[in-house]
Amino acid sequence: MPEMFTVLPPAEALKVLFDHLPLEIREESIATAEALDRVLAGELTAPSSLPSFPRSTMDGYAVRAEDTFGATESLPAYLTLIGEVPMGHASALAVGPAQAAVVFTGGMIPPGADAVVMVERTQKLDAETIEVLRAVAPGENVIHVGEDIQEGEPLFAAGHILRPQDLGGLMALGITDVRVAARPHVAIVSTGDEVVPPEQEPGPGQVRDINTYTIAGLVARAGGVPEIKGIIKDDYSSLLSAARSALEAADALVISAGSSVSTRDLTSDVMNELGKPGVLVHGVAVRPGKPTILGVCNGKPTIGLPGNPVSAMVVAGLFLTPLLQRMQGLKNPPAQRRETARLAHNISSVPGREDYVQVRLVEREDQLWAEPVFGKSNLIYTMVKAEGMVCVPLDSNGLHQGEQVEVELF
Ligand SMILES: Nc1nc2c(c(=O)[nH]1)N[C@H]1C(S)=C(S)[C@@H](COP(=O)(O)OP(=O)(O)OC[C@H]3O[C@@H](n4cnc5c(N)ncnc54)[C@H](O)[C@@H]3O)O[C@H]1N2
């Protein structure tokens, strides 16, 4: 009789895996322009202040605010025009008492001036004279040096994921290269005598490879680089040699299928042969996904996913995604996008196991409903037709129709 595995709750299983992995993060320098969604390897501080010169926020006249005090439409202040501040150049002008200089939005405030009067609040009398029809306060319509960011101010902590605005902020400071965590390369090996490549017409008893592509997608989403290694027959020495060369060239290895307890299920034996300590966890208290295998071979993580397509995706979400986040030194992994909805049908479970059920989100009677898409874990379209998953927690024996649930969106 094949040995049945002992199961660990998902959180405990993940901790066992993490406890056996080195913490160091592979780093590289890349162009900031290419760094969207990458994870910063070290903290960054501002090398200079922004803006580096005082700037106008309006088209108008740079003035000394005190020269405009009390100005109204009926009693304007008269100022002498001394010229124009050219865009993209330092001002050669200095604004003295009762003087004004033309400035444009974003242009430099000339020395002497401390405010800008909008052009619509003025009247031009002749080439040298303007009337100011409304007073401005000191600093009005001016961006001060360092108002955006001060030299030496912390910008980002290590582990921060770079967003589009962050790239703009770095470029504004001339930080054109950044040190980031290298994207972990994840080798994906599919196994199964019945599994054929998608471009092939399956013969009787054969199925097209699904897991390679769902898992590759999840790897890419988590910031990793999927390395597709193809389909290997259920043969120990073929699988061992494919897994060994795949792991050598990658940072992590995922083997799809062969995780259960039949004579065809070779994944755990192969993992134990790949390096020490080998298999750490075989069996997780989750449905679908119970036959999950987690291991570490010579410092590299290896995951054996259950072959059923839904199970493979659920398990990858539970273990592979957090693993890749950790390998990139992510401090605060992006929060799972969630939606609160009312459950449209009962979901049964048993205490001691986490259950994941795909749901469709449907708007009805001014409410958002989560409709379970029930089906065996060997299907794929239950996932395709769903918008997310509802988790029935470890200690629960089910969720009731009408209950508020959190849907983890795909
Ligand atoms: N006696 C027992 N049988 C099974 C148990 C058990 O505890 N005792 N667990 C069941 C559970 S739960 C799952 S999940 C599966 C896990 O199976 P394996 O990881 O060993 O994978 P296979 O048996 O090779 O495949 C399962 C299923 O998935 C299909 N498959 C595999 N790879 C792919 C792929 N790349 N693309 C699409 N479909 C794939 C495969 O054809 C099988 O139908 O074991 C249960 N059995």
Ligand code: MOO
């Ligand atoms: O992982 Mo299995 O899909 O629980 O049936």
